[in-house]
Amino acid sequence: MEACHSRSNSASQSTTAAQTVALHSYAGKSIFITGVTGFVGKVVLEKLLRSVPKVERIYLLIRSNSRYPTAAERFQAEVATSTIFDVLKDEGEAEFAALCQRKLRFVSGELTAERFGLEESAFAELAAEIDLVVNCAASVNFREPLDDALATNTLSLYSIIQLTRARKVPLVHVSTCYVNGYNEGTIEETIAPPAQLSLPRNEAGFYDVEPLIASMQEKLATLSANISDQDQRQAALVELGIELSQQYGWNDTYTFTKWVGEQVLLQHLGGQALTILRPSIVESTLFDPVPGWIEGVKVADAIIMAYARQKVTFFPGDRQGVIDIIPADLVANSIIVAGAEALGGMPAHRVYQCSSSEQNPLTIKEVIEHVVYEARHHHTNYRKLFLRQPRRPFIMIPGWLFHLGLGMAYSAGACWQTLKGLLGAEASVALSNLDAARKLAGVFSFYTRPRYRFSNKKLRALASRLNDEERAAFPMDTAELDWQHYFRRVHLPGLNHYALDAKRARLKSAAPQRRPVATEVVKVTS
Template identity: 30%
Template sequence: MKGKSFFITGATGFLAKAFIEKLLRATPETGKIFLLMKADDQEAARKRLHDEIVNSGLFELLKQTHGNSYEAFMTSKLIPIVGDISQNNLGMDPETADMISKEIDVIISSAARTIFEDRYDLALSANTMGPDQFMRFSKKCKKLKLVLHFSTVYVNGMRHGIVPETPLPRFEIEHEGKLVSEAARTFLEGEMTRKMKELGLERAMIHGYHDTYAFTKAMGEMVVDSSRGDLPVVIVRPGIVESSYVEPFPGWIQGDKVMDPMILAYGKGQLPGIFGDPQAVLDIVPVDMTVNAAMAAVAKHGVDAKPGLTVYHPTSSVVNPLRLHELFHLVHRHFCHSPMRDSKGEGIMTEPMKFYGSLQDFSSYISKIISEKEQKTKQERKLKYLKDMAKLYGPAMFSKARYDNTNARRLMEEMTMEERRMFGFNTESIDWEHYIMNVHIPGLKKHVLRGRQT
């Protein structure tokens, strides 16, 4: 990766930001890193770069390394580019697009809308049409050696058993775009958001997906595969990406991810039970392991630049399964030892998590708990929130799939001991007790709650 120039979309997002940090820390000799950003103009893009990346606490080790020259180092490497992944030439002006097409060696595609029940038009534009646009742009790049696309294991839909690291079967994607355009003409302005969300869920279910996010990401993969031509392409599909295990420091996270709203609600005494199978296996992977897997893939496939598509699962469910009841047992232990505080500063007591196999039983239980604890004015709102959360996360709470990581393990086995020390991502080595109790939940308290307890 020394001397190579990168082009990264979704640069201010959780995963891309961690990738940028590790790239600069591990290979400071890397070339320029162009960061595509939504902004009104170049000055606004520079401000986003400064506020969301250069000033981010994630880069503390780099600040310590470079001292007073830190900002100069960062601005010499990181070049903000105004653009939009859903537009032609990724929304860049012709001169900028031409300049970048002559310089970059590697494209990292990380931009996405990650709202599960998103508006279908917006999710389709970002998660499906976005990959179409960056693949079109990739074809114009003169010395491009690799396109790496971040996806998710949930593009595999409602599958059971062992899910392999293979490309997805394709179907007619163009029809979905036409469907959205036709629907948009019939929906009234005041109902557009609700109707588009309903349409997304309806189309997802028809094609075997639980939510709009996974469905549109799957179609994005299909676009990448069908349009790659002779380009070398890697797709990295992690499981549920959570806080850092080790690097650059344990527990760093940006925003609350899939499991985190439930963990925090439980710690606050708001969620004493969940809709889920206690034996369901979760596929959690720390963000630093996901980043290291991507970097190892860049190092391997960005050298020979052979045409083809390779899929990697940096996942844990086959080699180091964590069951739902095991997760919440560890969560319970943490909050017993280090409880959240109520508005009076008193520790909130938590009981062992209860599991409900039917939405009806869960709703009945929650209704009873709320009616006992809350004023009537708050009951209906809280009940709706908890029911919506149960429906939203239900698929993960009952998952029967485990995601094979044979390709990822083979990639790591090909690394030297020094490379493994720098870029290791052995999910089998994760100590779940240590990670959940001592790393992840303290990270949530620090970076998501920012010291707030209620």
């Protein structure tokens, strides 16, 4: 891996290395957060409200829509009703409403629009109010049309840059460990090079991606001009994204456009405090606000779900491969502590990886064993996850064998009878299950045959600079994480209750309550 060799950044980072980091850096400060309607954004917001009481204001950028014409209304309907806030609501609905009234300010805007769609004067007023920007927004669809992924994960950052430049405020940008693409081995906390096609680097050590962005935009314009049918155009945009991503050394459009976004920030924020925080595969919370809280079905869960429903019983991957999973609350803690460092330290470019594979490696074999054990012995505890006890084991096979088997299965005649016997299902069901396996493999098989481990030495060094009390309140270390306990007593129960039984949980959370009083700051222009 090639490290950034900007002299000014190296000097400022070494200056702060021995300094303590304290959460009181947030005292009297105002934070601007994007992506609060998403999974990680909610966990960050909840932790700030509950555990960083001295923060002055939290500005939330939320896109309005036809149903909720202001950011405040959408927050009340889609965010405040989330079960993530149940612990805060235990203090009382009136107290939660008062807390939101004191701390939160809402900005109705569109992340991908210039200046978020705000009038120039409103944007300037917003920039004058904030002391820290935390960018949690992302399009995490691995098969997103290229135009949408590029707009959200890359081009939106130009408005973020403009916002921070007004007062040179720090930025904590949430990226992903998988910006490292097809690179193998130990992946350090530094600038990730393309694994395949090379790109030019400037004198500061950053990759010059402006020509690449222009080239992608040109390809997008040509494609859109040549395909009039909307469905065909969307499919072509997805395929173009996958093609370009893999050409340069990334598995999917999400990770590719996130990498390009990192380079944009590094290039344009010279002399400013920029922290790039890269989580690995983010799953349910370990401790806070409750064990097992999760929203939606994440990377590992899609395969778990397919097995639980017996849609997929074999999958391409390396059983001994180390899969990097990180609980969401450890990610949120890392973001908040990195923000405290940026507020209290010298301007520098910092890269942290919030990961587990270096300290506490978890093999795919272990994950399978935990899931299959619960399926066999405790499936009745998972009303939504296991509709019935799975009858067949889950088998991880080499990729070449998986694809060979699929090819044989889709061919005619004799092979089909053999396949029916192996799968123990009617032909139509077996064919449907094969199709499910094929689709899942197309999206996720890269993550089930890992050839890398993500180093988090710098993040651990950051944690060591907290005092004992704050290190206990904001844990980031995975060294002592008991994976058996996490999967069998935390993650799978949380997946069943919060993600799959979300409607019931949300209704309980939203049952008669006083909604938080909302303060709208600025609205998107028409």
